[in-house]
Amino acid sequence: MSELKYLVFLGCVIPYRLASYEISARKVLKKLDVELVEMPEFNCCGFPMDPINHDLMLTLAARNLCLAEKQNLDILTLCNGCFSILNETNKVLAEDKDVREKINGHLSEIGMEFKGTIKVKHLVHVLVEDVGFEKIKDAVKKPLANLRVAQHGGCHIVRPAKHVNHGDDPENPTMLKNLIRLTGAECLDYMDETECCGNPIIGVNEEVPFQMAREKLEHVRAVKAQALITVCPFCHMMYDLNQPRIERAFNEKFGIPVLHYTQLLGLAMGFTPEQLLLNQLRVKPTELVSQIQQ
Amino acid sequence: MSETREYVPNVIKAEEMDPKFKYEISKLPGAEKLMLCFQCGTCTADCPISRFNDFYRPRKIARMVQLGLKDRLLSDDALWLCSTCFTCVDHCPQGVEIAGIVRVLRNLTVKERAVMPLVSKELASNILKAGYVYEFPESRLKRREMRGLPPLPKPNLEDVKKIFELTGSSEMLEKAKTFEKVKS
Incomplete structure (x- = not known):
């Protein structure tokens, strides 16, 4: 049996705000015999610095890649x-000699060098490509039959296609949908599934992302989904943390719980809602939990 | 939505156009294919941000760069409304990376006009202080421990500071004025 072992890159937002995602992810990955090694050191991936200085982003990201290469x-x-960010940097530095030399020039000053020997994967890619459906299906002990959910995979695990290259169709992504179906839950289609959550610009403008999120929640409500499933802390915050504010801004009532995929899978594996920190969600999944516990 | 923007005259004067600008921009990573844009408008039609405001129009940005309207571009804060969803990049029939062009223009605004969003400056200063975009209070680290989570990896602040200096970012941050919000 192949041993799956990765360096886990938590980022900043998850450890700061979303323990529910980290804890549920660690639990389900352990059940699937995926070993997580902690980063020996860490700095921000570089994502928030790309708008102000592309080279700063590349160098911050490359430093993390070098740590993984070691x-x-x-x-x-x-x-x-x-x-x-890590995947783009990994690809660009491997393929573009000029950029690689420039960034390696910076890295040499801190005693590092990018070599391009490792891969960067998102949880979804690891589950689909490395763990495999069979193994996940075997780990599902309490199939979530009769549960109807919708998914929002988010932009950056499928776009831009030229960098992501994991085989999922950016126009009609199915990886997360298939992962949801393994839990026994029904995954509903809805309008504009691939639409961005808008969170990256919330620091400079709230009106536009709020309208985008409102529309998303309307479309999810229209198909009567009992929950929205995400795999990104930014998307999650947009729809869960901000949902009450969106409701107030537009005089609406959605009440749509937003679960991390790892919470959904965890429930299907037999973990309790408490173990998966479902109580930490802003929109309380009360109905969903009582339906599962029946 | 409720606030109105400043009126910018639509008539373009010849002296506003910098004929070299498009070549300078085309040299930068992400904007190489700028001159292939033939203004079909797919990027704008499919842009989720454009749907909800009247000012951010990726097609217009591409044309303005081709025309060399540097001043107008770098002084227009609509540039900061792109959410980097990369729909435009995937949908462009000419393979132009519109989001890349927007990023190049943002970088140029910071470099040449010494202005950036307040949020960017705050995040940068947090990264310099903590390695993370947040400064973790002791209480949060304690809570991690109580939940049985492994300790967070430590930042190497010396390296981070050096990276900021090597890439010219420290100087940019020092000089940059900030703006808080972009109206839509």
């Missing part, structure tokens, strides 16, 4: 933003 381990991220 351990000779592929990186597993739980965050779409971290995945996007």
